[in-house]
Structures are given as C-alpha cells and as structure tokens.
Amino acid sequence: MAKIELHKVAGRDRLSPRRDPYFQRLETGKALGFRKMTSTSPGSWIARYREQDTGRQIHEPLGTFENLPPSERFDAARRAALAWMTHLERGGRLDVVTVADACRVYAEHIASTKGDKQADDLRARYRRWIDADPLGPVELLKLKREHVRAWRARLHAAPITSKAGDTRPRSDSAVNRDMTAVRAALNHALAEGAVASSFAWDEPLKATAGADGRRTVYLTPQQRRDLIANASDEIRPLLRGLAILPLRPGALASLTVADFDRQQGTLRIRADKAGAGRIIKLPAGAAALLADCSRDKLPGAPLFARADGEAWNKDAWKGPVKAAVIAAGLPADAVAYSLRHSTITDLVVSGLDMATVAALAGTSVPMIAKHYAHLQNDRAADALAGLAL
Known part of the structure; x- marks a missing residue:
C-alpha cells in the first residue's frame, strides 16, 4: 500500500477517489483526514480525535480550503484541526455554536442575572447587527479576525436612523457600544467552553480610544x-x-x-x-x-x-x-x-x-x-x- 502523504499536493493527487477519508497521523490520538470523492474535486478535510479516557473517536469536518493555493491547504487544515483538538482537551463543547447562538445565550444569561431591561437592549442590538449579518451564522470554532474586522467595518458604515426618520453617520462611541455587546457575548461563550480562544475578536473589537468625548x-x-x-x-x-x-x-x-x-x-x-x-x-x-x-x-x-x-x-x-x-x-x-x-x-x-x-x-x-x-x-x-x- 502506497504511503499516504497528505502534506504534499502530489501525494493527494495520487489518491484514488473514495467515500472514506485518507488519514495521516499528527500526534498520538490525533489525525488529519482528506476525503476525495471524484478525481476533479478539490477534496475536503476532516479532523479525528481520540479521547484518552474513553477511547472514543470524534470527527470534525473542516472544509475544503479552496480559497488557498493547493500547496497551503494542508498547513491550514492542520492548524484548524489542532485548534479544534485543543478546544476539546480544555473541556470545550462538541455542539456547533455560531456567533448568533452566542449572542442569544448571553442575552438569556443577562435576563436571568440582571433583568429584562438590559437583556432587551442586548437583544435589540443583536437583531440589528448580528442576526441579519454574515457574521451571525459563522461558527465560533471557525471564527477569524477577518470575519470580525469586516463586521466592524459594516457596523461603522451603517448610518443611524432616529425615530423621526433622520439619518446620521455612526459615531465611534455608538460603534463602541454595539461592539461591547458583541464582545461580551463572545467572552461569555469563551467562559462557557464554546470556543478555546478569544484571538479572533480581541484585537478587532478593541474600543476606539477617546470616542466618548461627552465626559x-x-x-x-x-x-x-x-x-x-x-x-x-x-x-x-x-x-x-x-x-x-x-x-x-x-x-x-x-x-x-x-x-x-x-x-x-x-x-x-x-x-x-x-x-x-x-x-x-x-x-x-x-x-x-x-x-x-x-x-x-x-x-x-x-x-x-x-x-x-x-x-x-x-x-x-x-x-x-x-x-x-x-x-x-x-x-x-x-x-x-x-x-x-x-x-x-x-x-x-x-x-x-x-x-x-x-x-x-x-x-x-x-x-x-x-x-x-x-x-x-x-x-x-x-x-x-x-x-x-
């Protein structure tokens, strides 16, 4: 049987199309898989993790990484796989949690701890800026800085409309308040084990310094x-x-x-x-x-x-x-x-x-x-x- 070399483009090209993934060992109990259904398909990547205490194997689809050159796809898939495995090792959850899910859960948490008034304010912000935005359905485990930076840019570009129907550009202080609501939801998800790191949003959601000049x-x-x-x-x-x-x-x-x-x-x-x-x-x-x-x-x-x-x-x-x-x-x-x-x-x-x-x-x-x-x-x-x- 030929040696499986998923880290090489030529090695992946030599693989015969089949439903079952080809796996390459990363570390003990950790493997990266590649599924090639047809000879012309780009192929998709899968992570496999074995729990040390139970021996149970868990699989996680990672996607195709078609946005990258073929020579860079293995490294990107490997990073994504190890990040997911680290998440599991730290007690992270297995269920898929999106940004919109995290916001909804946080609003419910605030309702139970601080009351409906604050929770309703959060829900209104999330309905306007997350639920209908491309950021909402992004899974937390796949969230990247470019996702959050793009969302911040859209937030800043959206004008504010008053009840009287007047519109005006969004100020930095208004953007800061909406970002604070989303940052709090993501940090709560981190604390609850839905994601292993806050790297994706720490820098993109930093408040604009000196925006609140009213003081x-x-x-x-x-x-x-x-x-x-x-x-x-x-x-x-x-x-x-x-x-x-x-x-x-x-x-x-x-x-x-x-x-x-x-x-x-x-x-x-x-x-x-x-x-x-x-x-x-x-x-x-x-x-x-x-x-x-x-x-x-x-x-x-x-x-x-x-x-x-x-x-x-x-x-x-x-x-x-x-x-x-x-x-x-x-x-x-x-x-x-x-x-x-x-x-x-x-x-x-x-x-x-x-x-x-x-x-x-x-x-x-x-x-x-x-x-x-x-x-x-x-x-x-x-x-x-x-x-x-």
Missing part, C-alpha cells in the same frame, strides 16, 4: 442654571433632576412615582447601566423637586413625564436639550449627559471619597478614578505638603 464637557453651576432657565417647561424638571443628582439620563427618565419615598426622603434606582439597584438619601432640595413631580400621579406613572404623560427617552429629550443649549449660549457639544458629568465632577472636587461618589452615580470606583481622579491632584499635593518636617 469632557463640564458646565459650571451658573451654566447649569442658564440651561434650565432657557429650557422648555416640559423638559425643565428633568434637567433640574440631572443638575442635582449624579444619575445617567436614562436612569432618571425611567423612574416612577413609586420609586420616590416621600416620608423617608429616599429614591430607589431600579434600572441603570450598572445593573444593581440602589437607594439614595435625598437632600431637601431634591426631595422637594421629586415631591412636586409626583403630585397627583399614580405610583406606576413616570416621575419625570413629558406633556403626553409618557416617560422621556434619548430621542425625545435630544431636541429640547439642544434648543436650551443654543438659547443659553453654552458649548455646542453640551448634552444631557454633561449634567451628570458636571455633578460628579463637583462631588469629587468637594472632597467626597470616590467610593461614595461611585455608589451615588451607580458606577464602579475604578471608573470614577479613571475619569475623575486627576481632579484631586491639588488636594493630594496639599496633603503631601502637610507631611513636610
């Missing part, structure tokens, strides 16, 4: 008063709330009357980007604002409601905030989020410890330190000066 817009207390004074009667309460509470605009807008305890003077934050709920003890001014906003409303009604009784959302507040910014003569890039940034800045500069600031703002201490620690440099220098002998 740099600080409004002084007088500028905040001017913004509120120039706002419409409809949105003014929401802006007042953002000016005195370090909450994300979406978290403040999602509050209901039941979240405000008038007797205790506290506010319960149920839904926020950070996930975990929290209760804030309100100062007198904030409590008075919320008492006024909750007057004559049912417990389930939005605490900060629009004129039609509906809750505010980013599409609804964007126009009124922009109009107030222009009327007040404020920096053109000031947005609703600028109020949150400004209140957090004031809390840090006042000397409030970062753990408390993070708890109030609904974020982590490392995140506060990353963006605001430099504001305490003067205070730190004064403290060091006090150590002088």
Whole structure:
C-alpha cells in the first residue's frame, strides 16, 4: 500500500477517489483526514480525535480550503484541526455554536442575572447587527479576525436612523457600544467552553480610544442654571433632576412615582447601566423637586413625564436639550449627559471619597478614578505638603 502523504499536493493527487477519508497521523490520538470523492474535486478535510479516557473517536469536518493555493491547504487544515483538538482537551463543547447562538445565550444569561431591561437592549442590538449579518451564522470554532474586522467595518458604515426618520453617520462611541455587546457575548461563550480562544475578536473589537468625548464637557453651576432657565417647561424638571443628582439620563427618565419615598426622603434606582439597584438619601432640595413631580400621579406613572404623560427617552429629550443649549449660549457639544458629568465632577472636587461618589452615580470606583481622579491632584499635593518636617 502506497504511503499516504497528505502534506504534499502530489501525494493527494495520487489518491484514488473514495467515500472514506485518507488519514495521516499528527500526534498520538490525533489525525488529519482528506476525503476525495471524484478525481476533479478539490477534496475536503476532516479532523479525528481520540479521547484518552474513553477511547472514543470524534470527527470534525473542516472544509475544503479552496480559497488557498493547493500547496497551503494542508498547513491550514492542520492548524484548524489542532485548534479544534485543543478546544476539546480544555473541556470545550462538541455542539456547533455560531456567533448568533452566542449572542442569544448571553442575552438569556443577562435576563436571568440582571433583568429584562438590559437583556432587551442586548437583544435589540443583536437583531440589528448580528442576526441579519454574515457574521451571525459563522461558527465560533471557525471564527477569524477577518470575519470580525469586516463586521466592524459594516457596523461603522451603517448610518443611524432616529425615530423621526433622520439619518446620521455612526459615531465611534455608538460603534463602541454595539461592539461591547458583541464582545461580551463572545467572552461569555469563551467562559462557557464554546470556543478555546478569544484571538479572533480581541484585537478587532478593541474600543476606539477617546470616542466618548461627552465626559469632557463640564458646565459650571451658573451654566447649569442658564440651561434650565432657557429650557422648555416640559423638559425643565428633568434637567433640574440631572443638575442635582449624579444619575445617567436614562436612569432618571425611567423612574416612577413609586420609586420616590416621600416620608423617608429616599429614591430607589431600579434600572441603570450598572445593573444593581440602589437607594439614595435625598437632600431637601431634591426631595422637594421629586415631591412636586409626583403630585397627583399614580405610583406606576413616570416621575419625570413629558406633556403626553409618557416617560422621556434619548430621542425625545435630544431636541429640547439642544434648543436650551443654543438659547443659553453654552458649548455646542453640551448634552444631557454633561449634567451628570458636571455633578460628579463637583462631588469629587468637594472632597467626597470616590467610593461614595461611585455608589451615588451607580458606577464602579475604578471608573470614577479613571475619569475623575486627576481632579484631586491639588488636594493630594496639599496633603503631601502637610507631611513636610
């Protein structure tokens, strides 16, 4: 019987067509197979792995690698086979998991651990950017960097359409948010053993640095008063709330009357980007604002409601905030989020410890330190000066 030399093009050409693959040993318990059904077919590659404890043999089809020159196909098939075998040796799963599957499983995981609000946001992103995209059906074990890079390019090229029908180019910060959702799903799949490595997406899904420039817009207390004074009667309460509470605009807008305890003077934050709920003890001014906003409303009604009784959302507040910014003569890039940034800045500069600031703002201490620690440099220098002998 002639020696099987799958690593040589001539060796594969000499093989007689047949249904059963020809196998070449790679390592103990590991082999690479080549199936040639007709004399003119490019042939397809198969990996074979034998479990050491049970002796069971497992096969995995690898494809034809027709996109490569014949001289490079063996090496490509060998790399794919060994990657799959390494995946099995690390306890990886045998079932086929696609990118779309990973996203669906992750959304279900978030629904069970953090609630439907965050899960629904993820599902909406996955429906738009994964389910109908060529990336969705790609198997995780066959996922390559070029797949993910191409998806990122398509994501960046897709314009955003508002509820009003307006379109605009996608910003780097918007792309970062959608990539974060997909990266989280893939990392979860990695942790669950559906894939052996994050090499395919680690580099292509790195966030664009400095994309979220809104944190740099600080409004002084007088500028905040001017913004509120120039706002419409409809949105003014929401802006007042953002000016005195370090909450994300979406978290403040999602509050209901039941979240405000008038007797205790506290506010319960149920839904926020950070996930975990929290209760804030309100100062007198904030409590008075919320008492006024909750007057004559049912417990389930939005605490900060629009004129039609509906809750505010980013599409609804964007126009009124922009109009107030222009009327007040404020920096053109000031947005609703600028109020949150400004209140957090004031809390840090006042000397409030970062753990408390993070708890109030609904974020982590490392995140506060990353963006605001430099504001305490003067205070730190004064403290060091006090150590002088």
